[in-house]
Amino acid sequence: MVDRQKALLMVLLALLIYPNDIFGGAFQPEFSGPITNLTVPLGRDATFTCLVKHLGGYRVGWVKADTKAIQAIHDHVITHNQRVTVSHSDHTMWNLHIKGVQREDGGLYMCQINTDPMKSQTGMLTIVEPPDIIPEGTSSDMNVGEGGQVKLTCRARGVPAPRVSWRREDGRNIIIREQSAVSGQNQKSHVSTTVTEYFGEDLKITKISRNEMGVYLCIASNGIPPAVSKRIFINVHFSPVIHVPNQLVGAPLGTDVVLECFVEASPKSINYWVNDKGAMIISSVRHDVQAVAKSQFEVRMILTIRNLQKHDVGTYRCAAKNSLGDVESSIRLYDIAAPAKTQTAVQLSFDDEEDESVYGSAEMDKMENRPLAVDNTVHGHVGSASVATPSSAIRSGKKRPVINAKSGTDPCPRRFSVVLSSLVSLMVVCRRW
Numbered sequence: 001m002v003d004r005q006k007a008l009l010m011v012l013l014a015l016l017i018y019p020n021d022i023f024g025g026a027f028q029p030e031f032s033g034p035i036t037n038l039t040v041p042l043g044r045d046a047t048f049t050c051l052v053k054h055l056g057g058y059r060v061g062w063v064k065a066d067t068k069a070i071q072a073i074h075d076h077v078i079t080h081n082q083r084v085t086v087s088h089s090d091h092t093m094w095n096l097h098i099k100g101v102q103r104e105d106g107g108l109y110m111c112q113i114n115t116d117p118m119k120s121q122t123g124m125l126t127i128v129e130p131p132d133i134i135p136e137g138t139s140s141d142m143n144v145g146e147g148g149q150v151k152l153t154c155r156a157r158g159v160p161a162p163r164v165s166w167r168r169e170d171g172r173n174i175i176i177r178e179q180s181a182v183s184g185q186n187q188k189s190h191v192s193t194t195v196t197e198y199f200g201e202d203l204k205i206t207k208i209s210r211n212e213m214g215v216y217l218c219i220a221s222n223g224i225p226p227a228v229s230k231r232i233f234i235n236v237h238f239s240p241v242i243h244v245p246n247q248l249v250g251a252p253l254g255t256d257v258v259l260e261c262f263v264e265a266s267p268k269s270i271n272y273w274v275n276d277k278g279a280m281i282i283s284s285v286r287h288d289v290q291a292v293a294k295s296q297f298e299v300r301m302i303l304t305i306r307n308l309q310k311h312d313v314g315t316y317r318c319a320a321k322n323s324l325g326d327v328e329s330s331i332r333l334y335d336i337a338a339p340a341k342t343q344t345a346v347q348l349s350f351d352d353e354e355d356e357s358v359y360g361s362a363e364m365d366k367m368e369n370r371p372l373a374v375d376n377t378v379h380g381h382v383g384s385a386s387v388a389t390p391s392s393a394i395r396s397g398k399k400r401p402v403i404n405a406k407s408g409t410d411p412c413p414r415r416f417s418v419v420l421s422s423l424v425s426l427m428v429v430c431r432r433w
């Protein structure tokens with residue numbers, strides 16, 4: 001009895017001291033954990049680890065499951081693939097390294113132990129690719145006439161397949177106008193949807209307006225950074241239009257007068273000022289000609305006439321011309337008597353930041369208390385509609401007293417738009433009216 005217990009103890013001790021090698025048959029090798037699946041971007045390195053215990057005299061091999069190609073046995077690389085190496089530590093951690101993974105490296109890998117029957121487990125190598133926009137299938141910059149339509153396309157590749165969407169670079173909305181048949185009737189209705197981002201490879205913009213001109217971004221993403229985008233410029237063409245806020249401008253002699261016209265055109269127009277005699281006005285000691293771009297297609301034309309003289313009085317025309325057409329609009333400049341302290345004048349326009357000295361009479365103020373119809377809308381103003389309704393907007397500023405006759409609904413009758421030679425006559429006319 002004692003001998004048998006002693007013998008058992010010896011065996012247990014021996015098992016503890018000398019593990020597998022001697023008692024190889026006593027413990028069969030086994031896996032101590034699954035292989036972790038790998039998702040690796042194309043070109044990066046991948047390492048599978050096979051965890052084994054009680055390997056004993058057995059060997060660990062790596063096989064690519066789909067092709068049955070042996071990658072390595074124990075510490076020898078078998079495959080001719082130069083990018084494959086193996087390493088191990090402690091006979092328990094067996095690694096298969098693949099350097100700079102290629103598309104064909106993807107698939108199931110098997111870690112085997114040459115027991116009988118063979119033991120194996122597998123791990124999946126998934127190769128992912130960041131998105132890429134395919135130039136051949138993707139639109140370039142486009143030109144379209146206003147009111148026309150454009151179809152932008154964008155093709156992208158990547159693994160997994162990328163999602164394509166559209167945005168405007170300036171963050172403005174994309175308008176999708178769809179024609180849908182009203183059910184039950186033979187009618188068509190137009191439904192327009194406004195979105196900041198449109199999903200899909202094809203973006204169709206119908207009845208395009210000048211406000212939809214600009215850069216559109218095609219964005220492709222599939223969760224694998226970096227996402228990519230392509231800029232596509234839609235150029236909307238239209239012939240020039242001119243909008244004149246003040247078509248009648250009066251100023252005292254000796255002061256500086258500013259005339260302005262707003263031009264919309266695409267492609268950009270050539271803009272210039274012409275005087276009574278049909279001569280083009282260029283910057284000089286007396287004149288300052290400026291053009292300030294307000295947007296891609298809007299320009300503010302500014303003509304400053306310094307030290308107004310009697311011979312400066314007359315009609316000035318601002319003109320704009322591009323490949324699609326030309327247009328001009330006129331501004332009438334007249335001189336007014338310099339406001340004197342005793343004179344009764346009208347003040348109605350407080351929209352100037354300048355600290356203005358104001359002269360006003362009660363009844364004129366009353367008349368002018370109506371809001372001025374200053375048309376600030378940016379679009380759709382055809383400059384040729386130049387019949388101005390003078391509103392006797394009189395500003396007597398410290399520096400540049402100017403009478404601004406603004407178009408719009410106004411108590412002063414239309415017929416006086418012809419010539420308002422002086423402040424006095426204007427007031428008389430309005431009073432009588």
Ligand SMILES: *[C@@H]1O[C@H](CO)[C@@H](O)[C@H](O)[C@H]1NC(C)=O
Nearest residue numbers: 034035036037038122123124
């Ligand atoms: C690895 O991926 C395969 C399928 O691709 C799946 O069956 C298996 O459970 C995954 N293994 C692990 C450890 O997540």
